[in-house]
Amino acid sequence: MGSTFGRLFRVTTWGESHGGAVGCTVDGCPPGLPLDLAAIQHDLDRRRPGQSRLTTQRRESDTARLLSGVVDGLTLGTPIEIMVANQDARSGDYAAFRDAYRPSHADYTYEAKYGLRDWRGGGRASARETVGRVAAGAIARRLLARTCGIAIVGYVKQVRDVVAEVDPDRVSARAVERTPVRCPDPRAAARMIALIEETRADGDSLGGIVECVARRVPPGLGEPVFDKLEADLAKAMLSLPASKGFEIGSGFAGVLMTGSEHNDPFYSEAGRVRTRTNRSGGIQGGISNGEPILLRVAFKPTATIMRPQETVDRRGRRVLLSGRGRHDPCVLPRAVPLVEAMTALVLADHYLRQLPVARGLAGLEPPPRPRPRRRG
Amino acid sequence: MGSTFGRLFRVTTWGESHGGAVGCTVDGCPPGLPLDLAAIQHDLDRRRPGQSRLTTQRRESDTARLLSGVVDGLTLGTPIEIMVANQDARSGDYAAFRDAYRPSHADYTYEAKYGLRDWRGGGRASARETVGRVAAGAIARRLLARTCGIAIVGYVKQVRDVVAEVDPDRVSARAVERTPVRCPDPRAAARMIALIEETRADGDSLGGIVECVARRVPPGLGEPVFDKLEADLAKAMLSLPASKGFEIGSGFAGVLMTGSEHNDPFYSEAGRVRTRTNRSGGIQGGISNGEPILLRVAFKPTATIMRPQETVDRRGRRVLLSGRGRHDPCVLPRAVPLVEAMTALVLADHYLRQLPVARGLAGLEPPPRPRPRRRG
Amino acid sequence: MGSTFGRLFRVTTWGESHGGAVGCTVDGCPPGLPLDLAAIQHDLDRRRPGQSRLTTQRRESDTARLLSGVVDGLTLGTPIEIMVANQDARSGDYAAFRDAYRPSHADYTYEAKYGLRDWRGGGRASARETVGRVAAGAIARRLLARTCGIAIVGYVKQVRDVVAEVDPDRVSARAVERTPVRCPDPRAAARMIALIEETRADGDSLGGIVECVARRVPPGLGEPVFDKLEADLAKAMLSLPASKGFEIGSGFAGVLMTGSEHNDPFYSEAGRVRTRTNRSGGIQGGISNGEPILLRVAFKPTATIMRPQETVDRRGRRVLLSGRGRHDPCVLPRAVPLVEAMTALVLADHYLRQLPVARGLAGLEPPPRPRPRRRG
């Protein structure tokens, strides 16, 4: 009952790690949007395991199938169903965890809540669930790009104590993809890679911070008082596996400033109201102000480590557990497309939610009739 | 369209700062809960302006009226309506802001979104809106206390760079209320108070961090994958005025640890599964694990300052604006009951949401018939 | 948890018959809509008890207070709160029903569900709850009139076996209001009035049918597959007290026709697609087609009668109950504004819901800035 996100651009993900498939349903995408599988597959490939030696070695082609909602390359306005089959599921690896609770995993809590759990590969709590989010996010990005020209770029800002220097106003997706760790600062990237490899060899794991910027967001997105834009972004990010914190704009560092230092002065530029600084992170009073939206998400070190750990089994007996299965020693590189996807989902939802507010008194006009392309 | 929070314990707040009244509707509170105005008024009094010289001098008695949903001291299971009249509204103070956008306030964004705004006292974007949240939160706390024995304690953890030392496992509401700054560490409290008074004299403002702990939360609350408990908490906190960041458990500091340091080992205590450390902050895989829930919220320095600031007016002309109106130089003390209220609202909602999961196969039993107390 | 209606034009009603007040919160009304109390009061007066000798003699001025969401005569886009105090509540009249279940009332089921009930005046199950619906409906009508020119006219089509002849394409609100029974066919109205008075003298009660037409509804409203326009209308109508049936277009009579008789042929008129007949009732495939929307609602005879009836009390003991309290012998005249209000709420919601569909690819434009009228 918590598998749906968004109010007007509405995503439901489904699927367990070692079940038949994973996927998503997107309801609410406006009709007439050009959509092909390539755009979706592009983002899925960035999320896919086995991309580099930095990530898990599970091999999944993650080939998406588009089962509904699109005809002749255009969305219909009806639910879009995307399915990705599970292939390289080695449930045997997980047999040892059938009765024991892996520390800082969801094994115990799922069992406490549901009375049973799918122990194979983490079941629903596996990061594999995020396949559906990324597929839906790709559609949301397409919508945002076409309607507002919004560009969303995420990158690894920090791995443990290695902090990258990145200018959020200029960073490009290309620069991010240049390194396998998805950090656009080449020097920091090199140190991050070394640190991750060293830690993997050590059987241990690392956490870090993903930063994400959305540029060209129009003013007016976000619905006070509860569905403020930063509130929905915070929810989106804290719903990601392994995330522990969220900041918008100045974030936690902002508490060290005084009001006179922190306030963003307004000025006028080419008829547009702008701010000289952007401590607000592009959002004021819960509503976008037209400046870049800037957020950060903290991810804890991966819970699966290749070292023996103390835990208990279902009967409460003490157990010493050793890591198995194929996991990332550091989720950060693969977390980048997740943060981008969730950012896109929130913005797409609020883009649509703003329309009844802005157009509510303007009266209804019929939708433009798209010119359907004939199938080859 | 964003004024409702919660799915089963559902709160809608309404009201502008200088309108006729502010208030809330609570739909979904179970029937038969003993409820009197005193419990609600107690929390409203903690939020109320003018409590001490640290806070704004606006004078509002904030006396709640209970208009529906309760008979003979028991909730009926129908919507509970609470109204608080606005009294000391001095709209004249705001006349200067009618056309100019106060920096880092919601003036510009509300106007960009809605095409018009209530300029009197900040309108809907005023902290006065939180009256409804606190009233609803008081009902949620009552429900949680009665059903699970949950206790929620918030306190000021940090003002600017003054950090308090507090043991979240032991801190009491009484210790928090002992100082006007709501910091249970007396030494830090004294320094915070001095800092706030100094800053007020300076015409400037301060930010800080509220920490909040919820103890005796049963395992099983939270609904993956999107409505994870920490996700809904993050949303709740980032929906508060002036908040810029959220952390659960180890939060941003957790990124500096390795997995072997960060993981919480399970052990068994009196038949209950527990963790030796609590970096998870009481939540694993989005579901409470029975350990204390520990969260932190960053609040920016108050946007209203008593110094001239650069800004623009509605026509884009440059304006120099001086602060007026009555505001807190530091919102932290009054933010404590807000963080507690939002924590209570999230937990009450997920407490009710867990019931269909846990009891869904057990079949339906009729509700207990409460013994109504006769009215005096 | 069932007191909210609508997704984008969202109404929550609250209040018990003999509590402090009744009212509603409307969230989602677009900003900039001219709104004054007079429009709301007009519809409340039509719903009000004591209008004529045909209705209950409870005396309520039903004076609405507008507590939020409107400034300078324009909606703000924030929640609109309307409150109506309860005045002439004679709870003493209901003391006899404290322990006994009135037949075909909600006494038993409320107690079975909630474990307790507000026995005074029917509590939440009283028709007094509809005050909030009518107030919200008045706002919805205003929105629909201004944006699409939609006009909604309801009238009494049938009382017991007295059937009125009315042309839904031409009937006017003025004609409806001409008779106290709200039937625009004068001859049928006279017979209905005589029948109602006779039945009242007899201590008995009557049911009937309200028909309602909405003209100038644009094509495109309604969201298949579950939120079809007729589906939401059906829900709206069956949520009214005492309603037992709903029809759209040809309704139950349509089952007697063949497809070749029932189908509505399309033709073209002044560039607009129209239908020669309107068995569809203005909705095809769940979406409005531009023809008048025509619906009918069946209301059972009022449950309260002035005759002794067999029933049981809370302990299961047999009781003979005599009617008391002030009730309508026939709810039909006062049901007309309720049916109109619910029709307006559904159409306003779907009018707003259509905007993201129709405008989703057009990109976001800022809302028009309304010219606020200065207060006298």
Add this chain to the structure above:
Amino acid sequence: MGSTFGRLFRVTTWGESHGGAVGCTVDGCPPGLPLDLAAIQHDLDRRRPGQSRLTTQRRESDTARLLSGVVDGLTLGTPIEIMVANQDARSGDYAAFRDAYRPSHADYTYEAKYGLRDWRGGGRASARETVGRVAAGAIARRLLARTCGIAIVGYVKQVRDVVAEVDPDRVSARAVERTPVRCPDPRAAARMIALIEETRADGDSLGGIVECVARRVPPGLGEPVFDKLEADLAKAMLSLPASKGFEIGSGFAGVLMTGSEHNDPFYSEAGRVRTRTNRSGGIQGGISNGEPILLRVAFKPTATIMRPQETVDRRGRRVLLSGRGRHDPCVLPRAVPLVEAMTALVLADHYLRQLPVARGLAGLEPPPRPRPRRRG
């Protein structure tokens, strides 16, 4: 944006008639429910085209695949995904309708709303969408049977003017399935079959009424004031293709009675409160009272007929259209499982919604731990 039904037992259907597949996602089914494909397939087979000469000749095996949410024969509490591939789609049959609007179909309104439509086989507006409803309904029935022992039986009550005599308190599913027309009154069934065959030969079509009874529904289901049980049932039924009316209990016929005839007297039977008559149809004040729930749904004659009809094309030009494609001359027999499925979805949702009300003050207990059956 209208493809989801239910609040706690939440169904989303997806798919077009001639797309890759159709299916549904069920979120909110409690964990631990034994579920196999056979139960789902059984109901799908009853909905399937080509069952008898009375129905369309499209050939679909409608074999369901269960992609998630079930492990070892038990539900996990996570989303259940069911997919049915489309096989016998003959889009060529529909080429003539690509530009012309079929009368009383959804062609025109979909195009008016979305700007484009999937013309192949009716797209999303096809009855094929109901595959997902029936699959979800089968799960809901399973849940209701196990927890409350609820039995739902639907049947054809009327085809055109042929009315069956059926005792809703005793009718069995077996008796319904005995005739291909799904009417348990053998004499009426024979006349209905003759009428349907005659009408088919004539190139015309028929409508009728499905009646449905739910027995052993516990008191307490339904959430006033808007989500009354009959309101949600009405919405469910009017969301079905071709439905034009809904009645609960006495329905439209009830308007001919007086209150003294219509009221259901209460009496006590074995400690249970019961009613002597059931004009209320098992629901009072929007809440089930423990008596059988009895409803009726009117279905119009099938819009597709094999006769030339007047219509217009997309450019507004007059067109004479002849029926093609494979359709039912009378949807009634196949509508029976649809009405049952929707009844089950509403009851399952309200069964779960009642739990927080009835158990909200009782405190949280952990769910029973199911004994998973090992896979063969």
